[in-house]
Amino acid sequence: MSAVSTPTKSARACWSCGAVVDSAHFCVACKKIQPLDPGKDYFALFGLPRKLRIDSADLEKRFHQLSWKLHPDNFIRTSEKERELSLALSSELNDAYRALREPLSRVEYLLAQAGMRKEGAHKQQAPPELLEEVFELNESLDELREARAAGGDASHTSGVRKKLEAAAKDFEAKLAGVDAELDCIAGEWDAALDACADEPAQKALMGKMNEVLNRRSYIRNLVNKVNEELAA
C-alpha cells in the first residue's frame, strides 16, 4: 500500500458462514462479528475519510455507536472465537478514538501511517527563527541555577524568576500559534483530498506538518524545562 492511497475495500469471506463480507464489522448473512480488516486505518474504522478537521461531537457519536456493537459485554455468551474478535475490535476502536480525538495526535497518526512522521534529525536544535529567544532563555536558566547553587535566597533570584516566568508565558503563546498553524495546514490537507491532489502534493503537505510537529515538541520541551526549574 502506497503511503497516501486510501485504504482499499477488500471483499472478504465470513469466517463462520463463508458469505462475502464487505466493509461492516459483521457478516450480513450470519451476523457474526468479523476480524479487523487489515486494509482499514483508524479513519476507515469510523467510516470517515482521512481528513484532519473532524467534528468531535460526530466522532464521539460514532465511537459510542461502534462501542455499543463491538464491546466485549455483547459477547460474554458467544464462542471463544467471537469473544476474541470482539476484544481485538473493541481495543482497536478505543485505540483509534484515542488517536483521532485530539487534533495533534490525529496529525501524528496520519503521518505515522504514511511513514512521514520523522523526528527532527537534530532534535535538540532550536528552530532558526527562535534561536535568539532560546539563547536568552538558556542564559536565564543558567543564572537561576547558579544563584541556587550559590545558596542565593529568594530575593536574589526573584528578578531572574520573573524573567523566566515571562519567557515561559511567551513560549506558551507561541505554542498556541503553532497549533493554529497546524490547523491551517490541516485545512489545506482536507482541501487537497477534496481536490484529489496527487501524491507529491499530499507528501509536501505532510512534510510541512511534520516540520510543525517538530517545532511544537521543541517548544513544549522548553516550556516544561522552564516550569521544572521554576518549581525546583
Next chain:
Amino acid sequence: MGKTVGIDLGTTNSLVAYVDPATRRPKCIPGPNGSTLCPSVVSLDADGSILVGEPARRRLLRQPERTIYSVKRLMGRGPADVTEELKIFPFRIDPSNENVIRVRLGDRVFTPPEISAFILRELKNWAEHYFGETVDKAVITVPAYFNDAQRQATKDAGRLAGLDVLRLVNEPTAAALAYGLHEEQRGLVAVYDFGGGTFDISVLKLISTSDGDIYQVLSTSGDTHLGGDDIDNEMQRAIACEIRAQLGIEVTTQSASAQELRKALIAAKHQLSELDRAEFRFELPGGNIFSRTITREEIEKWAAPIVARTMVPVKQALADAHMKPDRMEEVVLVGGSTRMPLVRRAVEEYFGRKPHTELNPDEVVALGAAVQANILETGVRDMLLLDVTPLSLGIETMGGVVAKIIPRNSTIPASAQEMFTTGVENQTGIDIHVLQGERELAKDCRSLARFQLKVAPGPPGLARVEVKFLIDANGILQVAARDLRTGEHSSVEVQPSYGISDTEIERMLEESIEFAEQDFTERQLIEAREEAEIVLRATEKSLINPEVEISAEERRTIDAAVAAMRQSIAGRDYKLIRTRLDELNAATIALAERIMNRALSSALEGKQLENV
C-alpha cells in the same frame, strides 16, 4: 446453569446483590443473621474448618492468631511491598517465601486470594440459600486504582471460590451505575469512593444514546492504601500513646487487647459521625479501665491529614479529564468513610455542591455490580460501561527508562503494538519487562511481568518480533507475539512478578475442595431432610393425640403419606423430599386444624372460667 450475582469484595465488609426480576431493581442479599454486610474477616477453627463474616469477626478478639481482617490490602502484592502495613496490621506473614505473601492462620498458611476466596464462597452460599439455586458466575468489583496484579489476584480468588468471574468492575463506576438508575441523572459526575482500605475518584460522563445509556469514565485516580483503616490506626496510635503515658501499659499491635482497643475506637468513630462527643471505655489487660470522652473535634484532628490525602488524586483525576471542580453536575459519595461529617464537608467545599448520599454508601457498589451482572447474564443491554485503565502501561528501555505504550485513562480494552529486534550477533532471545505506573524510571514503577521472546540466531537487527500488549475489559494485561519474518505466533510465557502462577492456582484449586462447604445440592438435601424430620415427628404426635378423632380413611391417607415421606428421606433427591413434604402437609392439614381448634376452645374455656 447457575445464577449470576454482583459482589463487592470490600476491605472491611463484603456484599452480594442481584437484580430482582419482578422490580428490575438491584437488591442486596441478607446473610443468616439478616444483615447484608458480611465482615471481610476469616478465621481458621481449631478443628480445621473456616469461619467467615460475623462469627469470624467475633473471634478477632479471642483468637487473633487464627483470624485475619483487611486481607484486601495484601491482594496482588509482594512481601517487600507490605513492610509498612505490617507495622500497623497484625498480619502474620510466613517469611519462608520471598515472592508470594502467605498469611499464617493457626497452623496453616494461605495466600491472600485463598483467604478472599473464603469470603466469596460465603457470599455465594448466602445467595444460593436465598435463591434455592446454584450460583456459579459473578461480577466482582475492585478499586478503580487496582493495578494488574491486584486485579489478577481478585480474579484468582473468584476462581478459587468456584465462580466464573464474568467481569471485574471498578467500584466507583459500579456506584455511578447504581446512582444512575436511582436518579436518572445525566452529564458529568464525580464519584468519591472512600472505603475501609482504598480511595478512588472517578470522573464520568453519562450520555443517553438511541441504543441506551453510556457510562463513560473520563478519568480515574486513587490510592489503594488509603482508607478508614488509616483513621482507625491514627486513633489507635494516639490512644495507645495516652495509655502508655498515663498508666505505663503497652498495648502492642499484635496483641488481643489491641484488637479490643481497635474495636472500641471504631465504635466511637461511628458514633462521632452522628454525635459531637462519645464516651470511650476500654478494659486494659489486668482489668483496669481506661475511659475518656472523645469529641468530634478530636477525631477530626486525627482524620484531617488522611482526608487531605484524598484530595491529591481528586485533583489529578479532574486535571486528567480536563475539568474544573465546578464543571461537575453531580458528586456521589461512596464507602463507609464518607459518613464522616469531615469528609462530607471537604468534598462539598471542593466541588462547591452538595454531594449525593441517598443510597446506602455500604451497599451502592454491590448494587451496581448486580446491574452489570444482570446485563451480562440476560444479554438485555440498556446501558454500557466504558471504563479506563488507571495506570500507564510501559516497557523498560535502555538505561532503565520506561517507554509508555498505553497511557493512563485510556478506555479499555486498549492495546499497543511494539516492534522488537536483536542488538547483537546470534542473540537468541529478547528480554521484555512490562511495568505499570507514571514514573520515568522502571525502578519506580510497578513491575508486572518479565518474559523473553525467542528468536532464531542471526545478524543483529534481522529478527523482527511484533508484540501486542492488550488490556482487556477487566483491566488485565494479555501479551501476544508474532515473528514478522516467519509470520509465526509465539506463545508468550508471562511470569507475573508478584502474582501467583497458573500451576500454583491449580494446586490451590485442588486444596480448596478440602475447605469447600458441601455443594449446593448437598446442603439442600440436608435442609430438606431436617424439615421432613420435624414434620414427621409432629405428625406422629398428632396421630396419638387422644383428644381428636381420626377416621379410618384419613388415617390410611396419612399413613401412606408418612411411608412415602420416609422412603424419600432415604434417597438423595431433595426435590422429591420437598414434594413428599407438601403431600404429607396436605394429608394432615384437616387433622392439624382440628387439633388447633380444640386447643383454642379449651384455652377459651379456661379463660371463661377465670372470668367467672
